[in-house]
Amino acid sequence: MTDSHKTSRATLLEQAHTNMPMGVADSYRYWGEDNTVFVKSMEGCTLTDADDKQYVDFRLAYGPIILGYRDNRVDQEVIKAITNTGTLCGFSTALDSEVVELVKELCPNIEKMRFANSGTEAVLGAVRVARGFTSRNKIVVVEGGFHGLYDEMMWKPDVDNWDASSGTAPEIKPFGAGIPESSREHLETIALNDADALADVFARVGDDIAAIVIEPIMGNCGSIASTPAYMQLLRDTCDKNGSLLIIDEVKTGFRVARGGVQALYGVHADLTTYAKAMGNGYPVAAFGGRADVMDMINFGDGGVTHGGTYTANMIALSAAKATLTLLKDTDALATVSRVGAEIQQLLSRVFTHHGVEHRFAGPDSMFGVHFGSDVPQNYRDWKKTNSDLYTVFAHNLIKHGVMLEPDSREPWFICEAHQTMDMAWLEATAMLSMKEALAAS
Ligand SMILES: Cc1ncc(COP(=O)(O)O)c(C=O)c1O
Incomplete structure (x- = not known):
């Protein structure tokens, strides 16, 4: 086999099919036989494929890259840490507190924190702490x-197959097989920005609601956002009911503002989850919040x-320290x-030129693009x-x-390195791409 064959996308996919289900390491990386992407290298805001x-x-790896790929300022700090100290020892290091203190400086909602290795793990930890603190079971999530x-978080409204004119709510379905019905027992789902649905769920099962878990700007639903009034309503409802407010900032944390989405809304969570931009691509995550709540971990x-073999390893924490320091001390986020x-x-000039009605949702650092006359207020609106x-x-x-992700539920992610991009080229490319899209429709 020649080198040129080896580096072709089709050959790599063929080989990968013999090694991994769907030929990929993560099911969402499978974009079909003709479109699945194999990357050879990354730099700044660019990818080079096979x-x-x-x-x-x-797309920026679904959001973690906030400075740019292979940011030398971060990479050198990681190299220094693993060369001088090591990667993992299963004991505490001084770096643990250094990173927590950096987060506390940026996010006044954090008094105490624990680390995790992925956003999933951070959410799991926060939910468990909320249940422990309240001695309640139910979790309310937003469509x-x-x-x-x-398992518990792998139930979603089947909006794709839902008839928006039916007057009924979309059916809640599991992401796939292997998710037991019992995992849904303590999960309640409501539509975003719907005060009546919120009141209804608290009236029905409020005495067993441990927490509401919400992405105020839905990084997995076109950056459709809570209204400020709805966020305040969630805060007030939780306070009145003795439930906790968990804000999932896995995508928004250290991206939409130094203090995340909570800095934008001025509404603070009891517990918050972070990951992605915290480490500019290194796998680090965390959850934290009120000291009295976090001290339930004992x-x-x-x-x-709470714990885990790889928790607070030196690779993750040195990357977080370098990234957070840069976000704090430079104007990268601006x-x-x-x-x-x-x-x-x-993009607006391009869409207007072609007569395509459009609206943007969410903040400039991770905006959603929606073709229609209104900014969607919740997932059901997205269907329109x-x-x-x-x-x-x-x-x-x-x-x-x-x-980018060919699905408008995934926002456009921006990193600092995009400042080097040729905007005129992007506008011309978007113009051509929309012209072709309209010609094909
Ligand atoms: C808001 C939010 N929470 C949790 C997760 C899960 O994070 P991970 O993929 O690191 O497990 C994601 C992943 O995209 C996310 O966007």
Whole structure:
């Protein structure tokens, strides 16, 4: 087999099919036999695929890259840490508190914190602590929110197959097989920004509600956002009912503002989860919040257990320390927001030129693009947008060298390195991609 064969996407996928189900290491990386992407290298805001085609990337690994791929300032700190100290010892190090103190400086909602290795694990930890603290079972989640791949959180409204004019709620279905019906026993689902649905669930089962878990800006649903009034209503409802408010900032944390979504809304959670932008691509996550709640983690009677072999390893924590220090001390996030705003302006010119009605949702650092006349207020509204046109447009962008998820439920992620991008090229590429999409429809 020649080298050129080895590096072709099709050959790699064929080989991968013999090694992994669907030929991928994560099911969401499978985009079909013709479109599944194999990457050779990453740098700044660009990807180079197995066939040496370059892309400007707005997917950014589903959000973690906040500075840029292979950011030397972060990478050098990690190399120093693992060279001078090591990767993992199963004991405490001084770095543990250094990183927590950095987070506390940026996020006044955090008094105490614990680390995890993924967003899923951070959510699991926060939910367990909430249940331990309240001695209650039920968790309320919002339609369109995503909180990781563990059984209880793998129930979603089947909006794809839902008739929006039916007047009924979408059916709640598991993500797939292997998820026992019992995992849903303590889960309640409500639509975002619907005060009546909130009141109804608390009236029905309020005395057993441990927590509401919410992404106030839904990073897995086109950045559709809570209204400020709804966030305050959630805070007040939890306080009145003795339930906890868990804000899942796995996507928004250290991205939409230094203090995350809570800095934007001025509403503080009892517990918060972080991951992604916290480490600019290194696998680090955390959950934390009120000291009295977090102190439920103890070995006493009624205490909550938390731990994990790889928790607070030196690779993750040195990356978090370097990334958070940069986000704190430089104007990286201001750059991210400025570039994100410029990109929305240029996309808006493209859509207007082609007569495509459009609305943006969410903040400049992770904005959703929706084809329709209104900004969706919840997942059910998303169904009214022309997501099919978006998907065709997105596939054309990919063909022309702009990488993004071909599904309008995934926002456009911006990193600091996008400031080096050629905006005129992006506008021309978007113009061509929309022209082709409309010609095909
Ligand atoms: C809001 C939110 N919570 C939790 C998760 C799960 O994180 P992970 O994929 O690191 O387990 C994600 C992943 O995209 C997420 O966006």
